[in-house]
Amino acid sequence: MKEQNYDVIVIGTGPGGASCATLLQKRGIRTLLLEKNEVLGGKMYSVDSDGYAYDLFPHGQVPIRGNAFEDIFAELGVSDEYVPALDIDDQREMITMAYRRKEWPEYRVLSQKQGLTDPTPFFELWGATPEECEQIMAVMVEIMTLPPEERAKLDDVTMDEWLAARQVRSGPLYSYLGFQANASLAEPIDLVAASEMILILQQMMIQGGGGQYKGGFALLTNVMLREFEKNGGTLVKGCRVEKILVDNGAVQGVTTAKGAFRAPVVVSSAGIHPTVLKLVGPEHFDKSYVNYVKRLVPGWAFTSIRYFLDKPVMKTGIYAVWSDESWLNLERFKQVKAGKLPDEITLFMVNHSFFDENAAPPGKQVLVSGTVCSSNPEAGEIEAVWEKMDQQMKKLFPEIWDAIERREYTGPREISQLTRDSVVTAGGGECVGLAQIVGQCGAMKPKSETPVRGLYLSGADAGAEGMGTHQSGLSGIRVTHMVEQYLDKLTKAL
Ligand SMILES: Cc1cc2nc3c(=O)[nH]c(=O)nc-3n(C[C@H](O)[C@H](O)[C@H](O)COP(=O)(O)OP(=O)(O)OC[C@H]3O[C@@H](n4cnc5c(N)ncnc54)[C@H](O)[C@@H]3O)c2cc1C
Known part of the structure; x- marks a missing residue:
């Protein structure tokens, strides 16, 4: 490898790492991007072989319009390549839903176009009584119109608690939201924060949900990483970061099997537990921060x-x-x-x-x-x-x-x-890192800045809100800005 010194080292080519590295490099910051796998994209990896092109894991993006990647592509000057394979006004019958009420012997199956604004197909699918329709409408209107400042008060309220306060404890709407909590947020309805679930439902209804890309979500990774390298960034695949080097409370670089690399900033998208407890090591943090990290509950x-x-x-x-x-x-x-x-x-x-x-x-x-x-x-x-x-x-x-x-x-x-080392009980296989678990999302989400100077967390575990891939992209955008400011301060201090 030619160079060993960089302005920033980014760990991981999932959406959190790839977005941040690409934006930093675009802004003229010399960035090294290290990925432990030979394949790129983290959980957004798409298989492309034997004539097939599909996502390894089933993905659907929320929101379709106003997505983090739309902004990233715009900054990279490649907006014309941001082409979701499903748009919000797509008129095709896109989704098939199959639902069974407890008392029914069989499932009811219905196909419809995407978009949740028209409740009629849902009422039909759910076999909702007039009383149920009235209650469902009242709750859905409240969800759809809840202003951000009210939503923000619900970081420590579960969706189940929020619904219970509206006398919704069972029935087709409760079941649907129980399903959505599992399918869209990979959490149970009695653990997911109402703030995040309502945000995602609002985005689904207003900006579209179920977003897809031709060739799979790898389209996003491929474009970002192509631009990263085109702008002079260095990407090394098959290069596992073994340690993040810290001296005197500040980041110095990383060690890998392919050698050591130096930089005053390391952005890790390897996950908060692996980064703090393994790559840096608890000895470099205050005990209270280590305990805080250990207490964070992995998502499902x-x-x-x-x-x-x-x-x-x-x-x-x-x-x-x-x-x-x-x-x-x-x-x-x-x-x-x-x-x-x-x-x-x-x-x-x-x-x-x-x-x-x-x-x-x-x-x-x-x-x-x-x-x-x-x-x-x-x-x-x-x-x-x-x-x-x-x-x-x-x-x-x-x-x-x-x-x-x-x-x-x-x-x-x-x-x-493929993506995340297991360093805490039940950790490693998370879908969306810390996900939208009550008490650790929204304003209560871990910050991207850490107590170690120059160490930042990007991706699903820190600094953003919303559904998986979008959240990670958003986190990447925000960390880019923080790193720029930090480097600016360092330069001025010299
Ligand atoms: C089954 C499944 C279904 C999902 N469905 C959806 C969905 O429908 N919609 C949606 O928006 N999201 C979905 N997600 C979630 C979404 O994919 C993740 O939230 C998102 O990819 C997380 O991005 P990230 O960059 O934070 O982490 P990751 O994608 O996990 O990327 C981390 C990267 O860091 C690399 N890395 C880790 N440790 C090291 C190391 N020591 N050295 C070098 N590299 C390292 C990994 O190899 C990986 O490439 C799903 C995820 C799964 C698994």
Whole structure:
């Protein structure tokens, strides 16, 4: 490697790291970007092989309009390449929803265009009574119109508590939000902060949800990293950071198997637990900060199955399946961990071919399905969850069963191996890092600045709000600004 000294070293090419490194380099700051894997993109990694192009994990972006990546692409001068494969005014029947009320023997299935502004299809799907419709409308209007300053007061209120205060404790709306908490936020409704869930629902309704990209989310990574290198940034793949070097309370650089690199700033998107407790080491922090970090609760994971079909069977782009008894709250999660799975399971599935004609070879189809699960890489119940997912797929969509050529299974162990070291109990397989857990998001979210001078956290664990990829991009934008200011101060001090 030619140079060993940089202005900034960024760890990780997921959306949090890639966005920050790319923007720093664009602003003339000499940046080294280190990625432990040979593949790029972190959890936003898309597979591109054998004529297939799809996301390894089932993704849908919120919001579609006003997304962090729209701003990043604009700053890079490549707005014309920011082309979501689903726009907010797309008129195609995009989503298929299957729902079963407790008292119904069978699921009701309905396909519709995206957008949550028209409640009629939901009322139909849910078989809502006139009284239920009235209550649902009142709550949804309140959600949609809640101003940011009121929303911000709900960082330590769970969505379940917020709904209970409105006498919504069961019924189709509660079930739908229980499903959304699992499927969109990878959390249970009784652990997710109302502030974040309401924000994401507002964005879904007003700015669109379920966003996709041709070739998968790798489109975002590929463009950002291409611009990073074009602007003179140095990207090293297959280069695991072993230690972040700290001396006298300030960052000095990093060590890797490929040598040591020096910089006064290190931005880590490796996750707050791995960064503080492993890469830097607790000895460099005040005890109270270490205890604070240790107490942060890892978000849940999403386990997925990819179905490769020998003919195109599914017609719409996204499939959402839930019943009153399928989504997981804390109590049901406890049961799952004890090996008692619900009879039915919630599913969120992406059919990439709907969004991209080149997602699969001609005459084939790939479906990426997922459900919420423990983030513990050692979780013993994952195989039983996969079995249940397969059963649920077969029951709801029997037409795919004869078309399956092969299946691939991914759980928290694989998520951790790909993206995040496991350094705390149940940590490593998180879907969205600390996610939207009550008491540790919004104003209560860990700050991107740390007590070590020159060490910043970017990505899903710090400094931003909203759904997974968008949140990480937003964090990358904000950290870029902080780093610029810090370097400016350092220069002036010299
Ligand atoms: C199954 C699943 C489904 C999801 N669904 C959605 C969805 O529908 N919508 C949505 O918006 N989001 C979704 N997400 C979440 C989203 O992908 C993440 O929130 C986002 O990618 C996190 O970005 P990040 O940059 O913070 O971290 P990551 O993407 O985890 O990136 C971290 C990077 O750092 C690298 N790294 C770690 N340690 C080191 C080290 N020591 N040295 C060098 N490199 C290192 C990793 O290899 C990785 O590339 C999903 C995630 C999963 C797993």
